[in-house]
Amino acid sequence: MQVYLPIAEMSVNSLGVLIMGWLVGFLSGMFGVGGGFLMTPLLIFIGVPPAVAVGTQSNQLVAASVSGVLAHWRRGNVDVKLGTVMLVGGLVGTSIGVWIFGVLQRLGQIDVAIGLSYVFFLGIIGSLMLVESVRAMLRRRAPAAGRGKLHHHIWLHGLPLKMRFHRSKLYISALLPAAIGAVGGMLVAIMGIGGGFLLVPAMIYLLNMPTALVAGTSLYQIIFTTAIATLLHAATNNTVDVMLALLLLIGGVIGAQVGTKAGGYLRGEQARALLGFLVVAVAARLAWDLVVPPADLFTVATGVPR
16 A cells, blocks of 8 residues: 655655654664664665654654664663663764754755765674674684683773673773764764664674673664654654655564564574674665766756755
């Protein structure tokens, strides 16, 4: 059934959008990521304007993240104190990101900026995750080679304002998780992603968090940053399509519950390898779209440009 999207000014197949929402919700629950790294490109691929895709799908991330974090909460896999510190930085980063988004939109460069941001961040981070997870699987198959140190201390761990996070058994500077949250908040606003693809590896490799707590804590922080981003985009940039958001929300909530259960059957390195592969694949597709000439070199549009 075709449904008209008033803000995007186009019609879409409602069943197809519901399936997309379910898929992203599934990934959110399984990996502890918001899933926006996949949803925004998928919406762009079906013709939704990039600015509307970013502003709208942030709303879907809220629902998918709530659904996922509730499942993790029941298992005791959420560090609320650490997530709250990340949230403080995330709210600052989100506000700055929405302002930058508005400036780029008024300059008419937002579509290009979104595409380049995805290719850059997803390409680098996805490649690093894929390489590291493959190495971890190889070490598991060759235990005689040695496991090495479980925790690696770097200069960032010597920053001031140290706090003790009992749930994660960490004693680190509060500036570190706050900074990670701030970067994630900017990505939420500019790229329409929960930032989980960045938060998850940062929490594992920079904070040395136990892997079991990473997904739930990441989703806890993502809930609030994406909610703020959605409100700010709706109020300042007018890029939130309620009809599209509703379809994505319904599919996302259901998919997140299924994904959370499925995630329990994968080892940590296997989950990271699969996520890294998906991130690299999306980045490659976006890079291809940026360099290949479009079928129609010229288009005629009416109304106020986005």
